[in-house]
Amino acid sequence: xxxxAEPVVDLETLSFEQGxxxxxxxxxxxxxxxxxxxxxxxxxxxxxxxxxxxRAHGHRVTPALDTDFGVRAWVERGRADLDRWAGAQRAGxxxxxxxxxxxxxxxxxxxxxALIEVGGPQTPFDITHRDLVWAEIAPALYANAASxxxxxxxxxxxxxxxxNAPEVERAVVQVMTYLIENEQAAxxxxxxxxxxxxxHFREVLQLLAVxxxxxxxHMEVFTRRALLTGxxxxxxAVSGRESLSTLLHEAEFSMASFLLxxxxxxxxxxxxxxxDKNAPDPVTRMVTRLARRDEARHVAFGVAHLRHQATLDxxxxxxxxxxxxxxxxxxxxxxxxxxxxxxxxxILAAGAWTPQAIAKGYEAVMRLQSEMDDGRQxxxxxxxFSGDEAADLSALHTKNFM
Amino acid sequence: MTTLxxxxxxxxxxxxxxxxxxxxxxxxxxxxxDFVLYSNYERQAEDLVEGxxxxxxxxxxxxxxxxxxxxxxxxxxxxLVMRDTDRDLTSVxxxxxxxxxxxxxxxxxxxxxxxxxxxxxxxxxxxSFLREAGLxxxxxxxxxxxxxxxxxxxxxxxxxxxxxxxxxxxxxxAATMIDTNHLLFGREGTLPAGSTRVLAQTGKFDHCNMSVVxxxxxxxxxxxxxxxxxxxxxxxxxxxxxxxxxLKMWQEGRTTGYGLLETAVDEExxxxxxxxxxxxxxxx
Ligand SMILES: [Fe+2]
Ligand SMILES: [Fe+2]
Numbered sequence: 142x143x144x145x146a147e148p149v150v151d152l153e154t155l156s157f158e159q160g161x162x163x164x165x166x167x168x169x170x171x172x173x174x175x176x177x178x179x180x181x182x183x184x185x186x187x188x189x190x191x192x193x194x195x196r197a198h199g200h201r202v203t204p205a206l207d208t209d210f211g212v213r214a215w216v217e218r219g220r221a222d223l224d225r226w227a228g229a230q231r232a233g234x235x236x237x238x239x240x241x242x243x244x245x246x247x248x249x250x251x252x253x254x255a256l257i258e259v260g261g262p263q264t265p266f267d268i269t270h271r272d273l274v275w276a277e278i279a280p281a282l283y284a285n286a287a288s289x290x291x292x293x294x295x296x297x298x299x300x301x302x303x304x305n306a307p308e309v310e311r312a313v314v315q316v317m318t319y320l321i322e323n324e325q326a327a328x329x330x331x332x333x334x335x336x337x338x339x340x341h342f343r344e345v346l347q348l349l350a351v352x353x354x355x356x357x358x359h360m361e362v363f364t365r366r367a368l369l370t371g372x373x374x375x376x377x378a379v380s381g382r383e384s385l386s387t388l389l390h391e392a393e394f395s396m397a398s399f400l401l402x403x404x405x406x407x408x409x410x411x412x413x414x415x416x417d418k419n420a421p422d423p424v425t426r427m428v429t430r431l432a433r434r435d436e437a438r439h440v441a442f443g444v445a446h447l448r449h450q451a452t453l454d455x456x457x458x459x460x461x462x463x464x465x466x467x468x469x470x471x472x473x474x475x476x477x478x479x480x481x482x483x484x485x486x487x488i489l490a491a492g493a494w495t496p497q498a499i500a501k502g503y504e505a506v507m508r509l510q511s512e513m514d515d516g517r518q519x520x521x522x523x524x525x526f527s528g529d530e531a532a533d534l535s536a537l538h539t540k541n542f543m
Numbered sequence: 544m545t546t547l548x549x550x551x552x553x554x555x556x557x558x559x560x561x562x563x564x565x566x567x568x569x570x571x572x573x574x575x576x577d578f579v580l581y582s583n584y585e586r587q588a589e590d591l592v593e594g595x596x597x598x599x600x601x602x603x604x605x606x607x608x609x610x611x612x613x614x615x616x617x618x619x620x621x622x623l624v625m626r627d628t629d630r631d632l633t634s635v636x637x638x639x640x641x642x643x644x645x646x647x648x649x650x651x652x653x654x655x656x657x658x659x660x661x662x663x664x665x666x667x668x669x670x671s672f673l674r675e676a677g678l679x680x681x682x683x684x685x686x687x688x689x690x691x692x693x694x695x696x697x698x699x700x701x702x703x704x705x706x707x708x709x710x711x712x713x714x715x716x717a718a719t720m721i722d723t724n725h726l727l728f729g730r731e732g733t734l735p736a737g738s739t740r741v742l743a744q745t746g747k748f749d750h751c752n753m754s755v756v757x758x759x760x761x762x763x764x765x766x767x768x769x770x771x772x773x774x775x776x777x778x779x780x781x782x783x784x785x786x787x788x789x790l791k792m793w794q795e796g797r798t799t800g801y802g803l804l805e806t807a808v809d810e811e812x813x814x815x816x817x818x819x820x821x822x823x824x825x826x827x
Contacts, residue, residue, distance in 0.1 A: 158729030158736035186725070186741045189635060193726045196628050199776070199791035221791040224777035260779030 148172070149212055152182030157190035165191070165216065169200065174220040179205070179212035188214050198222070228259040232341065237280055242271040244341035253341055266339040268394050272453050276445035279344045286351040286438050293362045296431060301423040303369060308494060309421050312485035315375030316416065317367035319482045320432075321360055322377055323409070323543045326385040327439075328356035330401050334394055348442060355435040362428040369424060378479035384541035387468045395450050395457065396464040402443025403520055404465070404535075405543035406436050408513040412542055415509045419489045444520055451525050458525060462534060469537040477540025513542065546575045547763040549753075550587040550599040553580040554698035557787055562600075564784040574770055583694030583827040584608075584661075585820060592616055592818075597759035598623065598767065602696035602751055603663045603804050604813075609754050611818030622752035622796025623768045628789055629750035630800060634664045634672070635725050636743040637734075638717045639710060647676040647743045654685045656706035656715035660825050661813075662697025663748070663804050665706065669719035671807035672745045687715055694827025700724065707734050717742065749800025 150168045155161045161182070168178050180191055191214055192202045199221030205212045233239040235254035249264040251257055268274055276282075305313065335349040367374060388405070391397040413433035420426035450457045483506065491502030514535050521531035551562055562578045569576040579596060581587040584605035591599040592612040601609060606622065613620040636655075638644050644653070655673070658665025666688065670680045680686045689706045692699025703720040707728045710718040720728070725741065728734040753771070755764050771793045774781050785791065808814055813822040 156729070156736055157726055158734075189633070189722050189741055189744060190726045190729075192633075193723045196632075197723070197789070199627070219791070221776050224775065224791075225782065227777050228779065258779070260782060 147177050147179060149179035149181060152180065152184065152187065154183045156184040156186060157194055161187075161190070162194050165194070169216065169218050172218045174218050174223065176218050178216045178218065179209070179214075180216060181211055181213045191216070195219075225258060226256070229256050230259075231255070232257050237344070240271055240275075241341065244269060244339055246339075248339075248341060250340050253343055264339075266337060268334070268337045269339040271342065272450070273394050274338050274342050274345045274446070276442060276449045278445040279348050279442065282438055282442050282445075283344055283348040283351060286348065286355070286435075289434065289438075290351070290354070291358070291431060293358050293365070297362060297424060297427045299365065299369070299424065301427075303422040303424055305370075305421045306494070309488060310370055310372060311375075312488040313421065313425055314367045314370075314372045315481050315485040316489065317363045318375035318377065319381065319479060320363045321367070322381060323385065323405075324356050324359040324363060326388055326543065327401065327406065328353050328360065330388055330397055331356075333389075334397060338394070352439055352442075355439070359432045359435070362431065366424055366428050375485075376479060376481045378476065378481070380476035381479050381482075381541050383475045384472055384477075384539045385543065387471050387539075388543075391464065393460075393464075395447060396460060398443045398446050399461050400464060400468060401543075402439050403447060403524070404517055404538050406439045406443070407516055407520055408538070408542045409436055410440060411509060411513045411516055415486070415505070416489070419492070419505070421489060421492070440520075444523060447524050461524070461526075462530070465534050465537050468539065472539055472541075478542065545763070546577050547598065547759070547767050548596045549576070549578040550581055550590060550596040551578055552584050552587055552600070552602070552605075552695060552698065553582060554692065554695040561784055561788045564781075564787075568774075568781055568784065569767075569770055572770060574766060576767070584696050585694065585827050588612060588818070591620070591754060591756050592618055594756060594758040597763065598753055598755045600751065601754040602698060603749060603801055604661060604667070604696045604808070606752055606754055607801060607805055607808055608814050608818050608820075609756075611814055611816060613756065613818075615817040619757045620754050622798060623755045623764065624771050624793045625749065625752040625796050626788070626790035627792050627794050629752070630794065630797075631747040632664065632750055633722045633747055634669050634719055634745045635722055635741045636669060636672070636717055636719050637707070637710060637725060637739045638742045639713075640738055640740045642716065642740065642742075644717070644742055647673065648678065650717055650742075651678060651683050653716035654687055654714075655680075656687045656689060656709045656718040658688070658697055658702035658706060658720070659690045659693050659695070659699070660688055660822065661693060661695075661827070662702060663807075664697055664721035664750070665703045665719050665724075666697070667807040667811060667813065668745055668748060668803050671803065671810055672743070674810060676743075693825065704728065704733055710734070711738060746803055747800070748803045749797065752796050 148168055150164055152161045152164055165180060172178060195202045195216055199219035201217040203215045205214050232248045232251050232255050233241040233253050239254060246263045246269060247261045248257055249261060331349040332353045335346055338345055340346055388401055391400055410433060413429045413436060416429040417426055420429065486506045487499065487502040490505035491498040517535040517538060518531040521534055522528060551558055566576050566578065584602050587599050588605045588609045589612065590596050591609055609620050636647060644650055657669060660666060673680055678684050689702040691701030691705060703724050706718040707720060709715045711734060729736050774785065774793060776782055776785055776791050811822065815821045
């Protein structure tokens, strides 16, 4: 006889080949291990398949008696599903306030706030503490970056007239060649860091991903500008590549962010502003202006992150100093900025091929370097260095600008 | 010797993952365990009885042969543990939905697709089942065998899947397979839902077991059994291995579930009573 206290689920014509287990499973969720569920339905294979499904899921099936009106088989609820989720815990909570400082490696790629089944493989992420990557401004910067993405094809009027004198056009192409090289470093470094950060810190990954996407666009527009008039690419000096290679080898997240974003991209803000101002044609102006807008965000995250670090760890200033000194030592015997790049900047600022104009251009490049120095010092002071320290450290920054 | 040595048949690469994982788990509990892999069940059964290994993860057919070989050699073997999912299985005789057959005897004169020659669930037990229903395979109906993974005692799913495909294609009138695979084929689309009908279901039988031979050191065997039985699905470390091996818990071994297969083996003359392989057309 069926006991009115025992639930019965009617699968009607639904078969186990079409998802009948969902209805059975749902009913079993409401029962305790050992309690019974009656199952009925019209599929001829119902009992055969119910047995198969239950066997695989740790439930037991007993045949219905002739007197069990309206039931084809009984399921005695097992406990495998409960055992599987017994020790499960939430991976923090989805919002920023739900971030866990030190998420376990085996949370892996699970969404923040997901219910995490215990176990699973360790993951290769080695930057796993909130304080190593976080900045309060990260979510807002990401949102801002996402809304500020532009399409290289339409944001720039590629058909605008470009009729520079040959030596000026060569200077533009040389500067673009240099920019592309630096953009490639600026893409690879956040991309490498991104792959090392525990995905629990979602906003940091998002920000780094958009930053990499920014650099991808910069690479594109600088390349298109370089090739616009059919010239060959300019030169790439060993000294420039040496400077960037020291960035590639910085393993620590904060120090990589400090050297690349605070000091390098910080200096580039001045460079891109200089190019905007001295651009000999509208396309050059537009590509450098758009890139500068993105770079300001990259610098903002670097600065905010290091500020956050400095409030948590007084030792971070010593490490920043050491990072700058180490890099200076590594580059002390190198030539610094590619002479072709320096000369090209002078030519662009000169605007004409006369002794007087060249002198003016030369002075403008001197002023650019001094503005870069000022900017770096200002940011270093903002990070908590004294004025003297800031001046010392800024002076040790690579002559390659990045 | 303080190492408990188990044999297992490498019917799939995952066997290495499973037993390698169990080995780590057991060794982490100070139990010295190792395993050797065989390419087929026949050599494993012989080696177990000869004492080259202490225990063997045996198919039901290998278990029966082990029993016979042991008896002939004056040894005894027993099933130490088995998976919860290896108890009370059934096989089914399946026809296309529109088939005129309403009962097994309606298959007289039909062609039936079965699995590999040495498959307990897809060949031996179903053939015995048909015989009991009055249809002598070969005489009253013709049998088309789908030999995939011969020597693996039906562990390879290929033969059953091929038989199912042949059924759907109209190449055979009926096919036999383990109940689990009928549902699997339905869910994966090999047999689209509603395209086939279960014409008959065999009685219940048990599948694999962990066979031990009496020459194996008692204390090691006892500890091995205790440790396996202690594996809990709530243990996150062992759960992935249980999932891979397809069980929720180990249970005590039992010999009561092999009657149908024993009958089939005798009817077919698959092994003689001393455990010699006497099946024709069987070369693992
Ligand atoms: Fe950039
Ligand atoms: Fe950048």
